[in-house]
Amino acid sequence: MRHFTIELEELNQKLLQMGGLVESAIHRAVRSLVEQDRSLAEEVIRDEPAVNRMEMEIDGLATRLLALRQPVARDLRLLTAALKINTDLERIGDLAVHVAERSLSLMHHPLVKPMTDIPKIASLVQSMLLKCLDAFVRSDADLAHSVLLSDDEVDALRDSIYAELLEIMQRDPSVLTAAIDLIFIARNLERIGDHATNIAEDVVFLVKGIDVRHKALESQ
Amino acid sequence: MRHFTIELEELNQKLLQMGGLVESAIHRAVRSLVEQDRSLAEEVIRDEPAVNRMEMEIDGLATRLLALRQPVARDLRLLTAALKINTDLERIGDLAVHVAERSLSLMHHPLVKPMTDIPKIASLVQSMLLKCLDAFVRSDADLAHSVLLSDDEVDALRDSIYAELLEIMQRDPSVLTAAIDLIFIARNLERIGDHATNIAEDVVFLVKGIDVRHKALESQ
Numbered sequence: 001m002r003h004f005t006i007e008l009e010e011l012n013q014k015l016l017q018m019g020g021l022v023e024s025a026i027h028r029a030v031r032s033l034v035e036q037d038r039s040l041a042e043e044v045i046r047d048e049p050a051v052n053r054m055e056m057e058i059d060g061l062a063t064r065l066l067a068l069r070q071p072v073a074r075d076l077r078l079l080t081a082a083l084k085i086n087t088d089l090e091r092i093g094d095l096a097v098h099v100a101e102r103s104l105s106l107m108h109h110p111l112v113k114p115m116t117d118i119p120k121i122a123s124l125v126q127s128m129l130l131k132c133l134d135a136f137v138r139s140d141a142d143l144a145h146s147v148l149l150s151d152d153e154v155d156a157l158r159d160s161i162y163a164e165l166l167e168i169m170q171r172d173p174s175v176l177t178a179a180i181d182l183i184f185i186a187r188n189l190e191r192i193g194d195h196a197t198n199i200a201e202d203v204v205f206l207v208k209g210i211d212v213r214h215k216a217l218e219s220q
Numbered sequence: 221m222r223h224f225t226i227e228l229e230e231l232n233q234k235l236l237q238m239g240g241l242v243e244s245a246i247h248r249a250v251r252s253l254v255e256q257d258r259s260l261a262e263e264v265i266r267d268e269p270a271v272n273r274m275e276m277e278i279d280g281l282a283t284r285l286l287a288l289r290q291p292v293a294r295d296l297r298l299l300t301a302a303l304k305i306n307t308d309l310e311r312i313g314d315l316a317v318h319v320a321e322r323s324l325s326l327m328h329h330p331l332v333k334p335m336t337d338i339p340k341i342a343s344l345v346q347s348m349l350l351k352c353l354d355a356f357v358r359s360d361a362d363l364a365h366s367v368l369l370s371d372d373e374v375d376a377l378r379d380s381i382y383a384e385l386l387e388i389m390q391r392d393p394s395v396l397t398a399a400i401d402l403i404f405i406a407r408n409l410e411r412i413g414d415h416a417t418n419i420a421e422d423v424v425f426l427v428k429g430i431d432v433r434h435k436a437l438e439s440q
Contacts, residue, residue: 052434059431063300070290080283083303166396173393176386180403187404211279214272 004069011061011082012137018054018089019133021047023126025096026192030122033103033185034115041107044100051093058086074206081206085136088195088202092129095188095195102181102188109178112168118182121157121189124150128196132203141207147200148212154193161186224289231281231302232357238274238309239353241267243346245316246412250342253323253405254335261327264320271313278306294426301426305356308415308422312349315408315415322401322408329398333388338402341377341409344370348416352423361427367420368432374413381406 025044032040062082065071071079128147135144165179204212245264252260282302285291291299348367355363385399424432 049434056431056433063296066286066300067292067296072287076283076287080286080303083300084307087304087307166400169389169396170393173390176389180386180400183400184407211276213276214269 004065004071004075007061007065007069008075008078011058011065011079014054014058014061015082015085015089016133016137018051018058018086019129021051021054022089022093022096023129025051025093026099026122026126026129026189029096029099029103030119030189032100033106034119036107036111038104038107041100041103045097048093048097051090055086055090059083062086077206077209081136081202084202085199088198092192092195095192098188099185102185106178106181109175112175112178112182113164117157117161117164118186118189121154121161121186121193124154124157125189125193125196128154128193128200132196132199135200135203136206139203139207141204144200144203144207147196151193151197154190158186158190224285224291224295227281227285227289228295228298231278231285231299234274234278234281235302235305235309236353236357238271238278238306239349241271241274242309242313242316243349245271245313246319246342246346246349246409249316249319249323250339250409252320253326254339256327256331258324258327261320261323265317268313268317271310275306275310279303282306297426297429301356301422304422305419308418312412312415315412318408319405322405326398326401329395332395332398332402333384337377337381337384338406338409341374341381341406341413344374344377345409345413345416348374348413348420352416352419355420355423356426359423359427361424364420364423364427367416371413371417374410378406378410 025047028040029044031037032044062079066076066079069075128150131143132147134140135147162183165183169176169179201211201213204210245267248260249264251257252264282299286296286299289295348370351363352367354360355367382403385403389396389399421431421433424430
């Protein structure tokens with residue numbers, strides 16, 4: 001049984017390592033955009049296979065442990081949570097790559113606004129990601145819950161970015177493609193927040209055994 | 221053991237039922253857009269809680285079977301595949317809701333083109349979804365493989381929709397918001413295709429035990 005504990009610890013470590021990879025990808029993708037730094041975006045795209053390899057490794061490890069250890073109760077919840085969190089992290093990695101690709105396509109344009117709100121939404125979703133991973137390691141349901149509360153703020157920022165860009169496009173149709181790229185970047189960052197929310201919900205379920213997804217159902 | 225077979229069959233049936241729900245949601249969302257039919261879009265939005273309930277039910281059933289039956293080999297792969305397919309189906313349901321919402325916001329606009337390509341991409345991703353679910357029920361890896369091949373066609377359609385809309389916007393900035401809604405609808409439909417691809421990959425893994433995700437890795 002001691003050995004199983006070590007294996008679970010290894011799984012946790014790998015998930016955290018994967019979290020670190022995608023966190024760094026988001027960070028570099030957004031910096032590449034703000035600083036118009038082509039090489040940072042290229043790094044993010046180049047590093048994608050490492051994230052994908054990591055995903056398959058974690059999937060393999062979690063499935064192997066399910067098969068060999070036949071866990072119950074909390075250990076079972078931990079392994080199914082690991083499978084889900086792994087998928088969310090991989091998608092976050094994909095979204096960071098999308099941001100990097102759009103950043104490259106924006107490289108030849110003079111910077112369209114709103115370059116203050118995009119870093120703001122980016123730092124918000126990065127903090128959500130850090131918190132939900134932290135909550136996972138520490139089995140801290142309260143911390144996970146705090147991530148769920150950031151969702152509205154992310155949506156509000158995305159809406160204000162959209163409104164601002166729409167106004168800019170209406171004034172100056174020559175910035176159309178650049179502005180649409182920025183709208184998609186805001187949308188991709190928002191979706192990173194959605195995945196962090198998914199992870200936070202998995203952590204709450206893991207710790208408390210309560211399913212907090214689709215909360216709207218409760219009030220029906 | 222006979223009993224376990226019945227439980228797995230029940231799980232399969234529930235997944236298919238969920239597949240049917242989201243398939244119908246896509247269908248109605250796109251029809252509501254093309255026919256400017258408000259009530260169809262409202263139906264899709266109204267039915268979302270049913271999809272969410274189904275997701276939690278399937279998750280609960282798969283996790284319970286993992287715990288009680290402690291399956292190995294193919295049965296274990298089936299249960300972990302069910303967990304993943306379930307997540308993909310729920311996201312497809314979300315995307316259908318997004319399409320329905322944009323369709324509502326387009327209700328007051330005269331129809332901007334391209335109303336031929338959007339139904340085309342929609343029917344393509346619907347057929348991908350039907351095929352991958354069919355492949356799942358019949359354990360048909362070849363059929364699942366055929367889904368993976370549609371991905372490029374979906375991307376090409378999305379690109380041509382984008383190019384066409386961009387041209388329209390440049391000519392007539394008054395259609396900006398409507399055109400951006402359509403760009404997002406095309407993108408949402410494309411992402412439904414991505415989720416169908418995920419499911420197809422899970423089916424190949426289930427049947428053959430081979431991980432076909434991130435195929436690019438093989439050539440490195």
